[in-house]
Amino acid sequence: MFTTDDTADPNADLGAIFRRLIRNTGPISLSHFMGESNARYYGGKDPIGMGDGVSGDFITAPEISQMFGELIGLWLADMWINSGREEPVYYVELGPGRGTLAKDALRAARQYGLEPAVHFVETSAKLKDVQLKTLPGAIWHNDLSTVPGDGAILLVANEFLDALPIRQLVRMASGWRERMVGLDGDTFVFTAGEQPMDAAVPGEWRDAAEGTIIETCPAAAATLFEVAGRLEQQGGAALFIDYGHTRLNAGSTFQAVRRHTKVDPFAAPGTADLTALVDFGTLAQIVHSRGTRHIGTVTQGEWLRGLGIEARANRLAEQAPHLARDIHSAMGRLIASDQMGALFKVMGLAGSGWNGAAGFAPPNSDIPE
Ligand code: SAH
Numbered sequence: 001m002f003t004t005d006d007t008a009d010p011n012a013d014l015g016a017i018f019r020r021l022i023r024n025t026g027p028i029s030l031s032h033f034m035g036e037s038n039a040r041y042y043g044g045k046d047p048i049g050m051g052d053g054v055s056g057d058f059i060t061a062p063e064i065s066q067m068f069g070e071l072i073g074l075w076l077a078d079m080w081i082n083s084g085r086e087e088p089v090y091y092v093e094l095g096p097g098r099g100t101l102a103k104d105a106l107r108a109a110r111q112y113g114l115e116p117a118v119h120f121v122e123t124s125a126k127l128k129d130v131q132l133k134t135l136p137g138a139i140w141h142n143d144l145s146t147v148p149g150d151g152a153i154l155l156v157a158n159e160f161l162d163a164l165p166i167r168q169l170v171r172m173a174s175g176w177r178e179r180m181v182g183l184d185g186d187t188f189v190f191t192a193g194e195q196p197m198d199a200a201v202p203g204e205w206r207d208a209a210e211g212t213i214i215e216t217c218p219a220a221a222a223t224l225f226e227v228a229g230r231l232e233q234q235g236g237a238a239l240f241i242d243y244g245h246t247r248l249n250a251g252s253t254f255q256a257v258r259r260h261t262k263v264d265p266f267a268a269p270g271t272a273d274l275t276a277l278v279d280f281g282t283l284a285q286i287v288h289s290r291g292t293r294h295i296g297t298v299t300q301g302e303w304l305r306g307l308g309i310e311a312r313a314n315r316l317a318e319q320a321p322h323l324a325r326d327i328h329s330a331m332g333r334l335i336a337s338d339q340m341g342a343l344f345k346v347m348g349l350a351g352s353g354w355n356g357a358a359g360f361a362p363p364n365s366d367i368p369e
Pocket of ligand 1: 038042048060061062063094095096097098101121122123124127142157158159160163164
């Protein structure tokens with residue numbers, strides 16, 4: 001990615017930097033705009049709310065309820081036990097946010113004897129500070145390349161892939177073009193690139209109607225390629241949880257959120273969280289291409305129910321009757337289909353010899369994978 005020196009200055013106005021760049025060299029790709037904006041956004045603040053709907057810019061599942069991380073920890077422990085308790089084993093989390101998921105998952109896993117070394121992949125200096133307080137023993141990495149290769153990995157990524165920069169392609173009369181960000185006066189606007197992009201478009205979309213937009217996320221594809229390859233080589237299992245769809249749909253899903261409200265992604269670059277829906281169908285194909293087992297991709301509601309979230313909520317409520325209403329309302333936010341239950345998907349992967357499919361298949365199902 002092209003990076004101007006002054007984008008590293010946290011006080012420089014990113015909008016002004018983009019305007020100067022576009023005036024000097026022409027429109028920039030949406031992926032350049034999104035990548036630089038999110039690096040600035042995450043680098044300088046902890047945007048994750050505490051579940052009160054007021055603090056932060058957005059809320060994530062581990063901040064809604066401890067049950068989310070705990071059930072992930074139980075799933076990882078189950079896979080590890082089925083593998084014959086392989087050692088060494090590493091817990092690896094991509095974009096761990098406040099570290100809450102890791103803390104809850106590792107506490108639950110410990111009850112089953114699973115106590116892996118903790119490796120975090122995180123680029124935000126601000127969030128690293130928060131994670132350091134939650135899990136002081138963790139080891140940090142800027143990307144996956146330095147994560148150990150000499151043992152099994154249990155990898156988790158919640159709302160990580162949706163923040164990676166996407167590319168958009170648009171069907172024009174003359175063929176497919178990349179959607180670029182240009183200027184109309186001082187205002188950022190979408191404009192079509194000059195290069196033909198037909199070769200980047202999946203076959204079934206080549207002849208789509210003029211105006212059709214499709215999205216790809218090369219950084220998410222590269223992440224799945226790397227993780228799937230490592231699972232085959234090193235052993236282990238992975239969970240990717242994000243809002244997304246299981247097959248590629250037409251249309252832009254690019255959006256910006258600030259203070260729990262959708263805002264104009266072009267208004268003030270670097271001050272809002274820029275995301276797009278994750279295309280799990282394409283990611284599953286990448287996993288298959290590496291020969292790695294794709295256990296399945298199901299809705300977050302199905303997965304959490306399959307792992308017994310309702311029984312867990314009842315037990316927690318019995319232990320703390322004064323919190324019973326809060327516990328059940330948090331569970332509702334995680335699993336109800338009009339909240340996070342249907343839009344969010346859980347994708348499970350496993351290396352050879354790592355058996356188990358808890359949450360991905362109906363109990364007692366004899367349907368083969
Ligand atoms: N998983 C957490 C946080 C989600 S927010 C939760 O569920 O609460 C996205 C996280 O990914 C943040 O920690 C952010 O700093 C990190 N992140 C975003 N882009 C990244 C990148 N390219 N490399 C590493 N981490 C990144």
